[in-house]
Amino acid sequence: xxxxxxxxxxxxxxxxxxxxxxxxxxxxxxxxxxxxxxxxxxxxxxxxxxxxxxxxxxxxxxxxxxxxxxxxxxxxxxxxxxxxxxxxxxxxxxxxxxxxxxxxxxxxxxxxxxxxxxxxxxxxxxxxxxxxxxxxxxxxxxxxxxxxxxxxxxxxxxxxxxxxxxxxxxxxxxxxxxxxxxxxxxxxxxxxxxxxxxxxxxxxxxxxxxxxxxxxxxxxxxxxxxxxxxxxxxxxxxxxxxxxxxxxxxxxxxxxxxxxxxxxxxxxxxxxxxxxxxxxxxxxxxxxxxxxxxxxxxxxxxxxxxxxxxxxxxxxxxxxxxxxxxxxxxxx
Amino acid sequence: xxxxxxxxxxxxxxxxxxxxxxxxxxxxxxxxxxxxxxxxxxxxxxxxxxxxxxxxxxxxxxxxxxxxxxxxxxxxxxxxxxxxxxxxxxxxxx
Ligand code: SF4
Ligand code: SF4
Numbered sequence: 107x108x109x110x111x112x113x114x115x116x117x118x119x120x121x122x123x124x125x126x127x128x129x130x131x132x133x134x135x136x137x138x139x140x141x142x143x144x145x146x147x148x149x150x151x152x153x154x155x156x157x158x159x160x161x162x163x164x165x166x167x168x169x170x171x172x173x174x175x176x177x178x179x180x181x182x183x184x185x186x187x188x189x190x191x192x193x194x195x196x197x198x199x200x201x202x203x204x205x206x207x208x209x210x211x212x213x214x215x216x217x218x219x220x221x222x223x224x225x226x227x228x229x230x231x232x233x234x235x236x237x238x239x240x241x242x243x244x245x246x247x248x249x250x251x252x253x254x255x256x257x258x259x260x261x262x263x264x265x266x267x268x269x270x271x272x273x274x275x276x277x278x279x280x281x282x283x284x285x286x287x288x289x290x291x292x293x294x295x296x297x298x299x300x301x302x303x304x305x306x307x308x309x310x311x312x313x314x315x316x317x318x319x320x321x322x323x324x325x326x327x328x329x330x331x332x333x334x335x336x337x338x339x340x341x342x343x344x345x346x347x348x349x350x351x352x353x354x355x356x357x358x359x360x361x362x363x364x365x366x367x368x369x370x371x372x373x374x375x376x377x378x379x380x381x382x383x384x385x386x387x388x389x390x391x392x393x394x395x396x397x398x399x400x401x402x403x404x405x406x407x408x409x410x411x412x413x414x415x416x417x418x419x420x421x422x423x424x425x426x427x428x429x430x431x432x433x434x435x436x437x438x
Numbered sequence: 439x440x441x442x443x444x445x446x447x448x449x450x451x452x453x454x455x456x457x458x459x460x461x462x463x464x465x466x467x468x469x470x471x472x473x474x475x476x477x478x479x480x481x482x483x484x485x486x487x488x489x490x491x492x493x494x495x496x497x498x499x500x501x502x503x504x505x506x507x508x509x510x511x512x513x514x515x516x517x518x519x520x521x522x523x524x525x526x527x528x529x530x531x532x
Contacts, residue, residue: 205491205508239467239493240507257466275466282439282469347441402442403469406490407508407515409445414515 107151108132108173109180114156118226123156126184128177136174141294148173149197154221158187162228165269167258168214169235170195170203178262186269189227193217201403204241211246218251233273236260236280237403282403289343292401300339300394308332318436330369334387337365338394343401354405355417358395362388378435386428389421439470439487449488450506455479457502464494464503 109124109132139148150171157180166189169179176192183190193213195203203209214232218224234242236257244255258268259279268275308328316324338358342349349357366384369375375383396413399405451472460478465471470487473480473494480502492507 204493236467236469236493239497240491241496243496244463245497245499260469277471280466280469281471284439284442352443352445403491404439404442404487404489405444406449406488408448408450408490408506410515412445412448 108176114159116156116226117162118154118222121154121156121226123159124180124190126157126180128181132173132177136177139174140291141298150176150192152192152194152217154223154226155190155192157183157190158185160187160189162226164188164227165233165273166191166223166227166231167233167265168193168238170198170200170209170238172197172199172203175199175262179265182262182265186266188269189223191217191221191223191232200235201237204238207241209238210241211243211250214242214247215250218247218253224252230254231256233258233268235262236275284346284402284404286344289346292398293340293343296339296343296398296401297336300335300397304332304335326369326373330373330383330387331390333365333369334362334390335394337361337387338391339398342391342395343398353413353417354396354399354410355392355413355421358392359388361395362391365391376435378431382428382431382435385424385431389424389428392417393421443486444489446486449485449490450504451482451485451488451490451494452504453480453482454502454504455481457500459500459502461499463497463499467493467497469493 107122107124109126109128111123111125113120114123115121135148150173152171164187167179167183168191169175171192171194176190179190193203193209194217195208195213198206198208200209224230230253232247232253232255234255234257237260239257242255244257248254256273257275258273259265259275260282261279264279268279308331311331312324312328314324315327338361342354342358342361345361346357349360351357351360363384366387369383369387370380396410396417399410399413453473458480460475460480462475462480464473464480465475469491470484470489472482472484472488474483475481488505490505490507492505495501495503495505495507
């Protein structure tokens with residue numbers, strides 16, 4: 107298991123003591139996981155862990171068995187004596203697992219029982235991440251196990267301050283942020299996900315255009331599509347706060363139009379092809395930008411539903427019109 | 439959330455103030471500061487900031503809060519629609 111130092115004996119039996127410093131391998135693994143490589147094997151065995159030399163009165167923190175969550179928590183608890191209860195979330199982070207219900211009441215209750223936590227500690231308090239709350243009903247956990255739940259903070263980085271100040275959550279610890287860095291780290295895995303489907307579309311587009319207008323036309327078509335995809339998958343998330351509108355489809359359209367302009371400047375197409383670019387490319391960007399709502403923590407399900415109901419038919423129509431214009435431009 | 443705002447008037451969040459016992463849990467779990475508490479009763483303060491995560495409804499001990507929580511990403515939703523209409527779709531992953 108990651109960070110293992112030694113076995114310790116206590117009321118709960120044998121509990122592994124883990125280190126609070128991350129190794130080169132931990133960092134490398136995190137980097138790989140962000141690109142979606144080996145993500146599914148990025149798990150930590152669930153159960154009870156010891157950080158430092160925790161006594162029965164020391165606090166119990168709860169996290170998911172996604173290795174990056176686990177690493178982030180232990181790194182921030184350096185120099186402390188605490189218990190860490192890791193739930194089986196199948197390698198998914200706290201926020202997504204809470205949404206799916208795996209970071210949830212049932213698993214927490216089960217893990218408290220299986221780990222023998224009640225024998226390891228003499229108090230009955232658990233400290234949970236705030237983003238785990240959508241899956242856990244605190245009053246249910248209390249009813250079933252006697253352990254009361256405190257939701258500490260959103261970010262693991264706030265845990266030291268929380269523990270040092272008598273377990274008080276400040277307003278800032280409760281408030282979500284979505285910084286440039288936080289947006290940036292989400293992009294790689296989105297790229298990898300989009301790449302497979304895009305490769306197929308690009309191959310078809312390239313073949314069609316190469317057949318109709320020579321290999322250069324094929325290459326230009328592929329590049330134009332690739333750019334529109336990247337505009338939606340990478341540029342839209344990065345530029346999110348500066349793109350106009352509240353709707354992600356609108357934000358994606360805006361950036362797609364900018365890309366359409368760039369392609370026009372570079373490739374000097376005929377007026378009809380230009381029109382086709384300005385109709386088709388923004389639709390592609392808008393689709394990928396809209397997909398990014400799944401990674402954000404401020405878009406509501408009802409909002410995304412509303413956007414999709416309006417945007418999907420428009421995007422479909424735009425792509426169809428764009429292709430029709432391109433076909434006509436070939437015949438003229 | 440500072441600097442970010444999503445669509446207005448779409449959130450399905452509802453609070454039954456009659457039932458509320460003023461425990462403050464909803465304020466504790468909401469990452470968007472949607473609720474306020476005064477005179478031992480909660481109130482919805484910023485409904486448009488709600489991302490429908492469901493944390494408040496799940497943790498309210500008296501069931502005073504209702505919200506349509508669930509998958510919020512476009513591809514997950516497409517898969518959900520496909521399943522609803524009995525068309526085979528890949529399992530939704532967010
Ligand atoms: S969690 Fe429920 S009972 Fe407690 S303050 Fe909020 S609405 Fe009222
Ligand atoms: S659903 Fe989530 S975001 Fe909306 S009010 Fe409840 S806790 Fe806050």
